[in-house]
Amino acid sequence: MNERKLKVMEAAHSLFVKKGYAATSVQDILEKSSISKGTFYNYFPSKSELLMSIFDKINHETNKRRTEVLAGRPVHDKEVFIEQIKVKMEVNKENNLFVLFQGVFVSDDAELKKFVKQHHFNELCWTQRRLIEVFNDDVRPYSADLAITLYGVVQNTVHFLVAAEERVELDAIIRYALRRVETSVNDVIQTKDMLLDSRILERLQPEFALNREKKKSALMQKIGVMQESAGDEQRELLSFLQDELRSAAPRCRVIEAVLEGVAENKDLKALINGFLHE
Amino acid sequence: MNERKLKVMEAAHSLFVKKGYAATSVQDILEKSSISKGTFYNYFPSKSELLMSIFDKINHETNKRRTEVLAGRPVHDKEVFIEQIKVKMEVNKENNLFVLFQGVFVSDDAELKKFVKQHHFNELCWTQRRLIEVFNDDVRPYSADLAITLYGVVQNTVHFLVAAEERVELDAIIRYALRRVETSVNDVIQTKDMLLDSRILERLQPEFALNREKKKSALMQKIGVMQESAGDEQRELLSFLQDELRSAAPRCRVIEAVLEGVAENKDLKALINGFLHE
DNA sequence: TTCAATTTGGACTAGCAGTCTAAAAATAGA
DNA sequence: TCTATTTTTAGACTGCTAGTCCAAATTGAA
Numbered sequence: 001m002n003e004r005k006l007k008v009m010e011a012a013h014s015l016f017v018k019k020g021y022a023a024t025s026v027q028d029i030l031e032k033s034s035i036s037k038g039t040f041y042n043y044f045p046s047k048s049e050l051l052m053s054i055f056d057k058i059n060h061e062t063n064k065r066r067t068e069v070l071a072g073r074p075v076h077d078k079e080v081f082i083e084q085i086k087v088k089m090e091v092n093k094e095n096n097l098f099v100l101f102q103g104v105f106v107s108d109d110a111e112l113k114k115f116v117k118q119h120h121f122n123e124l125c126w127t128q129r130r131l132i133e134v135f136n137d138d139v140r141p142y143s144a145d146l147a148i149t150l151y152g153v154v155q156n157t158v159h160f161l162v163a164a165e166e167r168v169e170l171d172a173i174i175r176y177a178l179r180r181v182e183t184s185v186n187d188v189i190q191t192k193d194m195l196l197d198s199r200i201l202e203r204l205q206p207e208f209a210l211n212r213e214k215k216k217s218a219l220m221q222k223i224g225v226m227q228e229s230a231g232d233e234q235r236e237l238l239s240f241l242q243d244e245l246r247s248a249a250p251r252c253r254v255i256e257a258v259l260e261g262v263a264e265n266k267d268l269k270a271l272i273n274g275f276l277h278e
Numbered sequence: 279m280n281e282r283k284l285k286v287m288e289a290a291h292s293l294f295v296k297k298g299y300a301a302t303s304v305q306d307i308l309e310k311s312s313i314s315k316g317t318f319y320n321y322f323p324s325k326s327e328l329l330m331s332i333f334d335k336i337n338h339e340t341n342k343r344r345t346e347v348l349a350g351r352p353v354h355d356k357e358v359f360i361e362q363i364k365v366k367m368e369v370n371k372e373n374n375l376f377v378l379f380q381g382v383f384v385s386d387d388a389e390l391k392k393f394v395k396q397h398h399f400n401e402l403c404w405t406q407r408r409l410i411e412v413f414n415d416d417v418r419p420y421s422a423d424l425a426i427t428l429y430g431v432v433q434n435t436v437h438f439l440v441a442a443e444e445r446v447e448l449d450a451i452i453r454y455a456l457r458r459v460e461t462s463v464n465d466v467i468q469t470k471d472m473l474l475d476s477r478i479l480e481r482l483q484p485e486f487a488l489n490r491e492k493k494k495s496a497l498m499q500k501i502g503v504m505q506e507s508a509g510d511e512q513r514e515l516l517s518f519l520q521d522e523l524r525s526a527a528p529r530c531r532v533i534e535a536v537l538e539g540v541a542e543n544k545d546l547k548a549l550i551n552g553f554l555h556e
Numbered sequence: 557t558t559c560a561a562t563t564t565g566g567a568c569t570a571g572c573a574g575t576c577t578a579a580a581a582a583t584a585g586a
Numbered sequence: 587t588c589t590a591t592t593t594t595t596a597g598a599c600t601g602c603t604a605g606t607c608c609a610a611a612t613t614g615a616a
Contacts, residue, residue, distance in 0.1 A: 025602085025603065025604085026603085026604065026605085027603085027604095035563080035564090036563065036564045036565055036566090037564085037565075037566085037605085037606095038562095038563065038564060038565075038566095038606095038607090038608090039562080039563055039564075041604095041605070041606080042562080042563080045605095046604080046605075047604070047605090117441050120438075120441065121441075121442070124438070145454070148431070148434055148435050148438055149431050149434075149458060151434065152430040152431045152433065152434030152435070153426070153427050153430045153431065155430065155434065156426055156427075156429065156430030156433065156434065157426050157430065157473070157474075160398075160402065160426055163395050163398065163399075164399070164478070164482055166478070172473060173473065176423070176471070176473040179465075179469075179471060180427060180458075180462050180465070183461055183462065183465045184458050184461060184462075187457075187458070187461045193454070193457060195435070195450060195451065195454040196435075200442070200444070204442055303571080303572065303573085304572085304573065304574080305571090305572085305573095313594080313595090314594060314595045314596060314597090315574085315575095315595085315596080315597080316575095316576090316577095316593090316594065316595060316596080316597095317593080317594055317595075319573095319574070319575080320593080320594080323574095324573080324574075325573070325574090
C-alpha cells in the first residue's frame with residue numbers, strides 16, 4: 001500500500017484513539033498528516049471509509065497475532081484459547097475500540113454499521129468454533145449460547161472496568177469468564193438447556209468465509225484426532241500441516257509432499273484437497 | 279411540567295427512536311413539535327440536555343413499573359426478579375435505547391457521557407442488590423461478579439439478536455441467563471472464586487442514593503425474614519409496610535400506626551426510623 | 557525535455573448546533 | 587378593558603462540519 005496513504009491512516013488512527021471519531025475532523029487529520037484535502041479524498045471516499053480501512057488493518061493484525069499464538073500447539077489447548085481472546089481484548093483496549101465502535105453506530109452511515117455488525121458476528125462465530133475445538137463436539141448444540149455468554153461476560157467486565165476507571169486485569173477476567181463457561185458447559189449438556197440454534201451464527205457469515213472456515217475447522221479437528229494416536233515423527237508432520245494450512249497462503253506442493261509421509265492419509269487428503277482447491 | 283415542553287420531549291423522543299440521536303436535527307424537532315428555535319432553547323440548554331431529560335423520564339417510568347411488579351410479593355421471589363429485568367429490557371427495546379445510548383458516547387459531551395455511565399452503574403448496582411435478595415447473603419462476596427455476568431449475558435444476547443434481526447424472546451433469554459447465573463452461584467461459593475470486590479459498585483454510587491438503597495435493602499430483607507415465621511395477619515401488615523416503604527413518598531404516620539400492630543418490632547422500628555429520617 | 561499522473565490549496569455547497577434580537581402574541585393584574 | 591410583563595416567534599447570524607471541484611503547481615518517468 002501507498003506509504004503516504006499509510007501515514008494518513010496512522011495519523012487518523014492516533015487522533016481517533018485520542019479524541020474519538022466524531023470529535024476528530026478531517027481538517028485535524030489533514031494537519032496532522034500534512035496532506036491536502038484533495039489528496040485525502042483521493043485516498044478515501046469519505047471519513048467513514050477511512051475508519052473502515054483502519055478497522056480492517058487492526059483486524060488483520062489481530063488475526064495474525066492469533067494465528068501466531070496457535071502455531072505449533074494443539075487447537076484444544078485452553079491456554080491458547082485464553083491468549084487468543086486476550087489478543088483481541090488488548091487490541092481493543094490499545095485502540096480504544098470500545099469507544100470507536102460505539103461511535104460508528106451514531107453515524108447515519110449504513111455501510112459502516114453493517115461493517116461493524118459483521119465484525120461482531122465474525123468474532124462470535126470464531127469464539128463458537130474455538131469453543132467446540134477446546135471443549136469437544138458434545139458442546140456443539142450449545143455452542144452459540146456459550147459463545148455469546150463468554151463474549152458477553154468478558155466484554156461487559158472490561159467495559160465496566162474501563163468506564164469505572166479501574167485497573168483491567170485482562171488475564172484474570174478471561175480466566176474467570178472461562179471458568180464460568182466451563183461450569184456452564186457441563187450444566188447445559190446435562191440439562192440439555194439450549195437457547196439459540198447453534199447454526200444461527202453460521203447463517204450470519206458471508207458465504208465464502210463460512211465454507212472456508214467450516215472446512216478449516218473440520219481439517220484441524222481431524223488432524224488433532226490423528227495426532228493423539230500417532231508416534232513422534234508422525235505428530236511432527238501433522239503439526240506442520242496444521243501450521244501450513246492455517247497460514248494465509250498455504251504452499252500446496254509442500255503440503256502434498258508432506259502428506260505422502262502421513263499414514264492413513266486418504267480421508268485427510270480428500271479434506272485438504274477440498275480446502276485448498278475451493 | 280409544562281405541557282408544551284412535554285410535547286417537545288415526545289416529538290424528539292419519537293424522532294430519536296426512529297432516526298437516531300445524531301441523525302435528528304434540532305430543526306426536525308422544531309418542525310415536528312411546531313415550536314420555534316427560540317422556544318426550544320428556552321426549554322433546553324442544548325440538544326444533549328433534551329436527550330438527558332428523555333432518559334430521565336424513561337428511567338423514572340421504568341423504576342415505577344419495577345416497583346409495581348414487586349408490590350405485595352416477597353423480595354426473594356425469582357419470578358419478580360425476572361419480570362423486573364424484563365421491564366428494563368422491554369423499555370430499552372421499545373425506545374431503541376441500545377442505539378440511543380451508544381449515540382451518546384460519540385458526542386463530545388462529557389456531561390452526557392457521565393450521565394449514561396452513571397445510569398449503567400446504577401443498573402448494575404440494582405442487579406447486585408437484587409441478586410443478594412433473591413439468592414441469599416452467602417452470595418454477597420460474589421455479587422458484583424454475578425451482577426456483571428447476568429447483565430452481560432442478557433444485554434449481549436438481546437443486542438446480538440437485535441443486530442441479527444432475529445426474534446427477541448425476552449422471557450426465554452432472561453430465564454436462560456438466570457439459570458446460568460444460578461449454577462454459577464453454587465460454583466463460586468464452593469470454589470470461593472471471586473474476581474471483583476463486591477463493594478466496587480457501591481463505591482460508584484452517588485453518596486445519597488447509596489446510603490438510602492443500602493438501608494432500604496436491609497429493611498426489605500429484615501421484613502422478608504420476619505414474614506417467613508409469621509401468621510397470616512402479621513404477614514399482611516409486613517407486606518403493607520414493604521409496599522409503603524418502597525413508594526416514592528412513604529406516609530410516615532401510616533407506617534408508624536401499622537408498626538404498632540407488628541410483634542417484636544423493636545429492631546424494625548429502629549431500621550425504619552433510620553430509613554425515613556435520613 | 558516532454559508528458560502524464562499526482563498533489564495542492566482554497567473556494568464553494570449544504571447542513572449542523574447554538575446565539576441573539578426585535579417584533580408579535582399571549583397572559584395576568586387592576 | 588386597559589396595561590404591564592412574560593413568552594413565543596422567525597429568522598439572521600456565527601462558526602463549525604463533510605464533501606466537491608478545479609485550476610495551478612509539483613513530481614516522476616521516458
